[in-house]
Amino acid sequence: MPKKVLVVYYTQTGQLREIVKSVTAPLEADPEIHLAFEELKPRPLFPFPWTSDEFFQAMPECVKGIPCELEPLTVDAQEDFDLIIVAWQPWFLSPSIPFHAFFQLESTKKLLNGKPVITLIACRNMWYMAQTRIKQYIQEAGGRLAGNILLYDKAPNLLSLVSIIRWMFKGKRDRYMKIIPPAGVSQADIDGAIRYGLIIRESLQEAGFDNLQPKLVSAGAVDVRTGLVMIEKRGIVMFRLWAGFILKKGPYGAKSRLLRVRLFKYYLLAVLYLVSPFATLLYQIIKPFRGKTIKKQISLYQSA
């Protein structure tokens, strides 16, 4: 019997689709593996490129897990898959709104129940808190997280912050003013992700999923940057407070909450550009004394 694999993904720019293609190429090439793709389609679609107001309007829903509407899934919830790959992206240190919507569907619970799940993340570089939420969703659905693969923008944090803002607000991804590198995951990393597909194929064919994550980690699938974990841990607490404050003024897109959304935007930009460089510097100073915590964090985020 051929093995059946479902790949669920959402993408605005096409980046995650390209990564999915690269990772699944070895599975696609195997006649003993049947691949089904499910692209999430929010109704209405989120804008791309975004205006600044539209972009920051999305924060409370991401952080509080308030779903959008999705086009009905094309996959039959009763189908019995051998593996489900969820290719998702973080928005505001949280799962993107389409994935909150996906994980809250009754049909998703049926699909995932008792099944091995691999998460495939493509982001700028901040995914730690969001993956914790995704792990919870998978667990609540009765699924078993068997592996995690991360692709991210390896440019220095403050430079990728500039390039992603330009990408999200102008749709331009190329190198900018000589010093700002191209936005997003590099083509070399996208092409190289095929090696994770080879490891997944081996698990599907014979090896099973018990030892999948250590193999993925050895192949470089999860690079943990503990300085960013520290920033995220503090950031998500503040985001939750801001989300509650903004939601009091109305739902997603409401004009009545625009003033608070804009205040949040200025707060975030100030934190990112003025506070985070000092926090990172401080972190480098205290890092040698935090060996145990750092080891623990690396093992937590590298585990499935």
Ligand SMILES: Cc1cc2nc3c(=O)[nH]c(=O)nc-3n(C[C@H](O)[C@H](O)[C@H](O)COP(=O)(O)O)c2cc1C
């Ligand atoms: C509203 C919004 C918020 C985002 N927040 C984060 C974030 O918290 N961490 C991160 O690493 N990337 C963040 N990103 C970047 C995305 O994770 C993703 O890499 C980018 O949107 C392109 O991917 P896609 O078009 O394939 O979805 C954000 C993007 C959007 C649109």
